[in-house]
Amino acid sequence: MKILVFSPGYLGGKIVDALCDRKHEVVPVKVEITNLAAVSAALDEHRPDAVLNCAGKKGTPNVDWCETHQIETMRSNTIGPLVIAEACVDRGIHLTHLGTGCIFYGQSPDPKGWKEDDHANPSAMYTRSKYAADLILTRLPNIAIVRLRMPIDEVPDPGNLINKVMSYPKIIDVENSVTVVSDLINAVIGVIEKKGTGVFHAVNEGTMKHRDLIALYEELVDPSHTNEWISSDDLVKLGLATKGRSNCIMQNNRLKEIGVEMRPISVALRDCLEKYAENLKNIKD
Numbered sequence: 001m002k003i004l005v006f007s008p009g010y011l012g013g014k015i016v017d018a019l020c021d022r023k024h025e026v027v028p029v030k031v032e033i034t035n036l037a038a039v040s041a042a043l044d045e046h047r048p049d050a051v052l053n054c055a056g057k058k059g060t061p062n063v064d065w066c067e068t069h070q071i072e073t074m075r076s077n078t079i080g081p082l083v084i085a086e087a088c089v090d091r092g093i094h095l096t097h098l099g100t101g102c103i104f105y106g107q108s109p110d111p112k113g114w115k116e117d118d119h120a121n122p123s124a125m126y127t128r129s130k131y132a133a134d135l136i137l138t139r140l141p142n143i144a145i146v147r148l149r150m151p152i153d154e155v156p157d158p159g160n161l162i163n164k165v166m167s168y169p170k171i172i173d174v175e176n177s178v179t180v181v182s183d184l185i186n187a188v189i190g191v192i193e194k195k196g197t198g199v200f201h202a203v204n205e206g207t208m209k210h211r212d213l214i215a216l217y218e219e220l221v222d223p224s225h226t227n228e229w230i231s232s233d234d235l236v237k238l239g240l241a242t243k244g245r246s247n248c249i250m251q252n253n254r255l256k257e258i259g260v261e262m263r264p265i266s267v268a269l270r271d272c273l274e275k276y277a278e279n280l281k282n283i284k285d
Ligand SMILES: NC(=O)c1ccc[n+]([C@@H]2O[C@H](COP(=O)([O-])OP(=O)(O)OC[C@H]3O[C@@H](n4cnc5c(N)ncnc54)[C@H](OP(=O)(O)O)[C@@H]3O)[C@@H](O)[C@H]2O)c1
Pocket: 007, 008, 009, 010, 011, 012, 013, 030, 031, 032, 033, 034, 054, 055, 056, 057, 058, 075, 076, 080, 098, 099, 100, 101, 130, 148, 149, 150, 151, 159
């Protein structure tokens, strides 16, 4: 399958590598995604079977950046995906777009977790800008949105939740749905290959508390690690974040419906931390 990928960055780069490993023909493209002429020209030049949009602004050093850069955030997270969708719909090309589960805040209507077609309740600029795109993309034909949450990966990186959590001296301990990156890659490729449409929640089975992650980190990576525990409310009160963070539990039924498995988080997390420890050791050696 020939797959054109818009702006692979941290996650997109890993998905591109995995697509190549699975013998797909991959065309990574970096054009301004709000520019319909540029997006259309890329599609007409390469004539892909499917498109994956990995472009977006998630904020540096974190999503609080989006509160002070609202127009850039709106352009990359809302307008850009709609422009890509217009170009793909016009040409009958299947589009997969990376969304976020952070559009859900708190308790879900169903006690088992937020479902793919639940109305979200985003609060921050980043999550509003992502959900605004989702609201339209879900009404257009031949489009899949793959929502992930707090990527956890076996390779050390500032974008990896393991690195982020371990760099904080004060940590909250809330139960959440999370995404192990190797399972995300498998899910994205499954959705593209099966030309799935609608929303897919790419979160691992079960939930994780930061305490679980830290316990495994201390067991497998660094027994000398220490941190202080704070409440979720303290995050903003102590000035550690501008906006409260999304905490939520999500269901992933639609992936199961198309035959794509996300491993139980207990299994995936241990596997990931074991590989993370090995990779960290290799970097240091
Ligand atoms: N990483 C996460 O924690 C996470 C969690 C949930 C969902 N997601 C979603 O997953 C997607 C990919 O995330 P990522 O972590 O791979 O982000 P990333 O490393 O920042 O990669 C995104 C890429 O998109 C590019 N980009 C931004 N605006 C663009 C525009 N208007 N036109 C063309 N390219 C543009 C960026 O270039 P510049 O750097 O030059 O802006 C960057 O190369 C995003 O949509 C994000 O919302 C990520």
